Amino acid sequence: MPEPPAYESTITPPHSVNLQVSLGRVQLANPILVASGTFGYAREMESLVDLSRLGGIVPKTITRLLRKGNAPWRTIETPSGMLNSIGLDNDGIELFISHHLPYLASRNTALIVSIAGRTHDEFVEMAEMLSAESGIAAIELNISCPNVSGGVDFGTDTSMCERLVSACRQNSSIPIIAKLTPNVTSVADMACAASAGGADAISLINTCQGMAIDWRRRRPLLGNVVGGLSGPAIKPIALRAVYQAARATETPIIGIGGIATCDDVMEFLVAGATAVQLGTVNFYNPKASMEVLDALPEAIGELGATCLDEIVGTLNID
Amino acid sequence: MSDAQGSSVQSPLAAAHYADSANQYRVVVTENERLARDTYRVRFACPELAATIVPGQFLMLKLAKTDDPLLGRPFALYDTVLDTAGNPHAIDVVYLVVGKLTARLAASRSGDAIDVWGPLGNGFSSQPVEHLIMVAGGIGQTPFLALGREFLGRRQYGVPPRVIQPAKKVTLCYGVRSLDLLSGVEDFKGCGIDLQIASDDGSVGHHGLVTEVVEKVLTENSAAVCRIACCGPEKMMEAVAGIARAHSVPCEVSLETPMACGIGICFSCVVKTYQPDGDWDYKRTCVEGPVFDCEKIAW
Ligand SMILES: Cc1cc2nc3c(=O)[nH]c(=O)nc-3n(C[C@H](O)[C@H](O)[C@H](O)COP(=O)(O)OP(=O)(O)OC[C@H]3O[C@@H](n4cnc5c(N)ncnc54)[C@H](O)[C@@H]3O)c2cc1C
Ligand SMILES: Cc1cc2nc3c(=O)[nH]c(=O)nc-3n(C[C@H](O)[C@H](O)[C@H](O)COP(=O)(O)O)c2cc1C
Ligand code: FES
Numbered sequence: 001m002p003e004p005p006a007y008e009s010t011i012t013p014p015h016s017v018n019l020q021v022s023l024g025r026v027q028l029a030n031p032i033l034v035a036s037g038t039f040g041y042a043r044e045m046e047s048l049v050d051l052s053r054l055g056g057i058v059p060k061t062i063t064r065l066l067r068k069g070n071a072p073w074r075t076i077e078t079p080s081g082m083l084n085s086i087g088l089d090n091d092g093i094e095l096f097i098s099h100h101l102p103y104l105a106s107r108n109t110a111l112i113v114s115i116a117g118r119t120h121d122e123f124v125e126m127a128e129m130l131s132a133e134s135g136i137a138a139i140e141l142n143i144s145c146p147n148v149s150g151g152v153d154f155g156t157d158t159s160m161c162e163r164l165v166s167a168c169r170q171n172s173s174i175p176i177i178a179k180l181t182p183n184v185t186s187v188a189d190m191a192c193a194a195s196a197g198g199a200d201a202i203s204l205i206n207t208c209q210g211m212a213i214d215w216r217r218r219r220p221l222l223g224n225v226v227g228g229l230s231g232p233a234i235k236p237i238a239l240r241a242v243y244q245a246a247r248a249t250e251t252p253i254i255g256i257g258g259i260a261t262c263d264d265v266m267e268f269l270v271a272g273a274t275a276v277q278l279g280t281v282n283f284y285n286p287k288a289s290m291e292v293l294d295a296l297p298e299a300i301g302e303l304g305a306t307c308l309d310e311i312v313g314t315l316n317i318d
Numbered sequence: 319m320s321d322a323q324g325s326s327v328q329s330p331l332a333a334a335h336y337a338d339s340a341n342q343y344r345v346v347v348t349e350n351e352r353l354a355r356d357t358y359r360v361r362f363a364c365p366e367l368a369a370t371i372v373p374g375q376f377l378m379l380k381l382a383k384t385d386d387p388l389l390g391r392p393f394a395l396y397d398t399v400l401d402t403a404g405n406p407h408a409i410d411v412v413y414l415v416v417g418k419l420t421a422r423l424a425a426s427r428s429g430d431a432i433d434v435w436g437p438l439g440n441g442f443s444s445q446p447v448e449h450l451i452m453v454a455g456g457i458g459q460t461p462f463l464a465l466g467r468e469f470l471g472r473r474q475y476g477v478p479p480r481v482i483q484p485a486k487k488v489t490l491c492y493g494v495r496s497l498d499l500l501s502g503v504e505d506f507k508g509c510g511i512d513l514q515i516a517s518d519d520g521s522v523g524h525h526g527l528v529t530e531v532v533e534k535v536l537t538e539n540s541a542a543v544c545r546i547a548c549c550g551p552e553k554m555m556e557a558v559a560g561i562a563r564a565h566s567v568p569c570e571v572s573l574e575t576p577m578a579c580g581i582g583i584c585f586s587c588v589v590k591t592y593q594p595d596g597d598w599d600y601k602r603t604c605v606e607g608p609v610f611d612c613e614k615i616a617w
Contacts, residue, residue, distance in 0.1 A: 037584075044582035044605065047338050048435070060585070068600055075578045075586035077418075080385045082578065086585050089600060099332065232385050283579035284380055284389045286435055287342050 017297040018307040021055070021274050023252045024200025025175040026138045028110050028275060030055040031308060032265070032293055035256050035279035036114040036140065036179070037061060037086065038230075041100045042107065048286040053293055055275060056110035059100065061142045063115070064122050066092040071223035076212050081233030081258075082280060083210050085224035088116060093126055097133060105135025112177065116142040120164055123154075127172040139174050141165065144181030144206035155181040155206075158193035165197025175200040177254065180245075182234075183209050187241040188248035195251040203254035203277065204245060205238045231280040232258045239271050246272025246313050260288060262295035272313040333605035335440040337581045339370050342435040344382060347426050348408065354501040356415040357457070358424050361399065361408055362432065368398040368406035370437050372444075372475040373465035374547075374572055374609045377436030378580035379411065379423070387419045390433065392577045392604070394461040394549075397505075398475065406475075409434075412501065414457035438580050439608045442570055444468075446483035448543035451567075452490045452511075453532055453558050455550020459502055461572055462490055465547060466511040489514060489535055493528025493554070497521035529557045541565040548572070548612070559612035569612040575603040590616035 019030035033056040034042075041059045042051055051057065069089025076083050090096070093115070104111050113136050117123030127139055143154035143161060154160050161178065168176050178194035180187065182205040194202050207228025212221040220226075238257020246253050255273030259265060260281040268276050281288040305311050349361040367377065373395060380390035399408035415424050426432070442465050450469045452462040467473040471484035489512040494500050496519045506513050515523025516531045524531050528550075536544065546569040548558045555571045562569030577587040581604060588600035589607070591614045598616045601607075 040581075040583035040585075043332065044336055046336070047340050048342060048581070069585065069588070072586075072588060073576065074588065075576075075584065077387060077389050077578075080388055082389060084578075084584070084586065089585050089588070231388055280388075283584055285342075285433070286579070286581060 016306050017300045019055075019296065021308050023138070023175075023177070023254065023274060026110065026177075026200055028055040030293065030296070031269070031273075031275035032289055032296070033058060033110075033112070033254065033275060033277045034282060034289055035277035036142065038279040038282045041104065043100075043103055045282075045286065049289055052108035054109045054289060056112050056137065057104065057107065058112045058114050058140055058277060059104060060090060061088055061114040061116045062090050062093050062096045062126075063088055064093055064117060064126055066090070066095070073221060073223050076221045076227075078210070078212055078229065079233060081229050081231030082283075083212055083222060083227040083229055084207065085222045085227035087224060093129055097129070101133060101135065105133075110137035111135060112138045112140050114140040114142050114179070120154075120160070120167065123164055124167045124171050127168040127174070127176070131172040131174055136174050138177050138200065139168065139172060140177040140179050140203060141168060142179050142206070144179050155190065156184050158189055161190060162193040162197040165194050165199050169198040177201045177203055179206055180204040180241075181206045182237055182241050182257075188244045191245035191249045191251070191253075195249040199251055201252045201254055201274070202245060202249070203256055205234070205241050205257045208234050208237055230258070232260060234258045235264065239267060242268055242273050243271040243315065260285065262292045262299050265292055265296065266299050266311070269308065269311045270313070270315050272315070274308070274312050333582055333602060335605055337436075337438050337605070340436055340438055340581065341366060342433065343367065344431055344433055347430045347432060348428055350424070350426055350428065353412065355498040357412065357499065357501045358415070359396065359410055359412045360423060360426070361410050362434070363408045364434065365405070365407045367434065367436055368409050369477050371395050371398065371409070372437070372441040372480060373468050374442035374461050375437040375439050376580070376608060377409070377411070377434050377438060378577070379419075380433040381419065381422055381426075382431035382433050387422070389578050390435070390580060391419045392438070392580050392608075394572070395437075395464055396460050397464045397467070398473075412457070412460045435580065439604060440606075442547050442572070442609050443545070444480050444482050445545075447485055447545040449487045449489070449539055449545075450485045451532065451535055451544050451546045452488065453528060453546060453548040453550070454490060454492045455528060455554040456494060456499065458548075458550030458572075458574070459490070459492055461549055462511075462547070463502060463505050463509070466490060466506065467509045470510050472509050487512060487539075491516070491528050491531045491535060493517070493531070493550070494522070495519065528554065529561060532558060532561055536561070536565045536567065541567050546570070547609075549574070552617075555612070556617045559615070559617070562612060570609050571612045571615065572608045573603050573610065573615075575608070577604055580604045592616055
């Protein structure tokens with residue numbers, strides 16, 4: 001086949017690509033968000049990232065009361081990934097509201113506040129407390145943190161999950177996102193439960209449980225013995241989870257897990273994610289979210305699409 | 319800047335030293351020279367970083383275009399390198415091979431790409447002092463060439479350049495396991511630092527612990543006009559903090575906590591510090607330190 005002439009572009013120009021997406025009642029300027037626990041309280045990133053370009057920010061999960069978090073070592077690198085057991089180190093919801101919220105809510109981007117309760121009632125109480133505040137686009141229920149006991153039950157038991165999402169929806173005017181764990185037999189069943197509870201969107205995955213050992217000392221490497229695996233190593237697991245959840249429910253999916261480049265983002269969109277969150281990559285390439293945003297319109301244009309709807313969930317499996 | 323930022327800076331919860339002048343750069347190795355056993359000095363051009371970084375600050379360094387190792391690693395500024403016009407244009411980092419990244423870095427050649435982000439952390443105090451005593455254990459020597467040069471009035475750092483009233487004397491008490499691990503001696507002596515070496519095996523300098531050398535320096539000089547800046551293994555820094563307390567000498571320690579991001583977003587680099595109310599809390603070394611007043615650390 002003859003080479004096409006050099007002046008003839010084979011790629012559709014990206015000029016008219018519309019990046020807006022909606023997640024239930026939440027409207028985002030674009031599908032690129034940053035994941036809870038991997039972007040601090042955003043203030044830290046001010047010199048490296050133009051926060052207003054992000055589709056949204058999910059700050060570190062907050063709890064009802066202050067938590068000092070787990071003893072070090074809290075992270076350890078593993079092949080193409082890392083294990084963490086931070087243990088939800090945070091200052092509690094009241095100090096979050098007084099000290100971090102004013103900054104976060106005025107960044108010209110969607111603010112999604114991640115919360116974790118020890119009990120059903122604590123989750124609901126926190127969702128209520130946030131409803132009294134302005135500037136919050138959505139609440140993400142972290143029912144999937146592997147590093148604190150309690151939290152994960154809501155993410156592994158379908159009826160607890162549905163009841164929790166539904167109660168938070170009833171008691172809060174702010175849209176609700178349920179963040180799911182991959183450490184279950186059926187991600188699809190959990191997604192259906194969150195959907196039945198009325199979730200505006202479902203984000204997945206949180207980290208995969210794992211551990212690392214120093215055999216010479218016969219010691220675990222993490223202070224907490226086990227932790228959560230993240231980074232490129234878990235991307236195939238996350239893609240599978242997004243694909244299965246998207247087929248099982250109509251509720252929009254936010255894909256998370258090992259996303260580092262624009263190609264990764266496109267894979268998640270095609271698999272069925274309406275938006276994505278960048279996590280661990282912020283640690284080793286702090287400008288990754290900006291690089292992805294720079295490259296995204298052209299990648300969408302390459303598929304001949306002009307908006308995200310023409311891409312999301314278009315995986316061809318025949 | 320906005321009020322929100324102002325209030326978050328004053329907030330007791332907000333970190334003291336956000337990476338506000340930090341940027342991320344892809345740079346190229348121009349030199350990678352062996353200095354001692356398992357010890358190398360890597361040089362790369364990065365005028366923006368060289369202009370802004372101050373002694374005791376660090377940068378994150380990651381091998382480019384690979385997921386193995388995945389994360390960057392923190393390294394102190396060894397020194398900046400000036401161009402022919404006298405402007406800072408390159409950075410020297412001195413490192414000890416201890417694991418995956420440092421081993422691969424040691425094998426890197428001129429022309430290899432690395433990713434760096436910085437300047438990070440707070441750096442050592444710029445308050446004037448008559449006699450600055452720097453105490454290093456092993457590879458903990460790396461922050462002290464730049465700090466010594468600055469306090470001897472030989473070099474300025476930062477934009478605008480920090481103005482520091484020169485100290486009358488700058489001593490480096492430098493403990494190593496053995497002579498073959500000793501590095502940077504010419505650099506230290508060349509800029510006028512009073513160098514006092516100790517080795518575990520007696521192969522160089524005082525045969526014994528560096529803390530014994532620190533005791534000696536404090537007794538022979540007037541402790542009242544001294545300040546200590548210390549970097550090395552935790553046990554050694556704790557011991558130096560004890561000596562400083564006994565002599566009522568202010569003491570800063572630079573912690574070498576393992577880090578995943580260096581910019582305050584992962585909460586993995588925490589250290590137990592005393593709070594004003596007497597209780598302790600975990601603080602992020604990368605944005606609250608790495609340099610701390612030794613009295614704040616809950617050893
Ligand atoms: C502010 C700062 C400045 C520094 N400056 C310098 C410098 O100028 N020169 C220099 O040589 N080094 C410096 N270090 C130390 C340097 O960062 C480490 O030596 C480096 O990260 C080692 O990387 P590696 O991949 O070679 O080793 P790795 O393969 O990561 O492991 C090295 C060693 O650390 C242990 N380790 C790994 N992960 C953890 C963890 N999470 N917690 C505790 N231990 C762990 C491993 O068991 C192993 O013994 C500095 C550290 C800090 C915090
Ligand atoms: C150090 C670290 C801390 C995390 N903390 C939280 C958290 O507080 N809340 C939460 O919902 N997820 C947390 N996560 C999970 C991430 O948000 C994300 O779901 C997961 O890391 C997978 O994405 P990634 O591979 O892109 O990192 C954390 C992950 C890491 C690595
Ligand atoms: S290294 Fe990530 S918060 Fe300090």
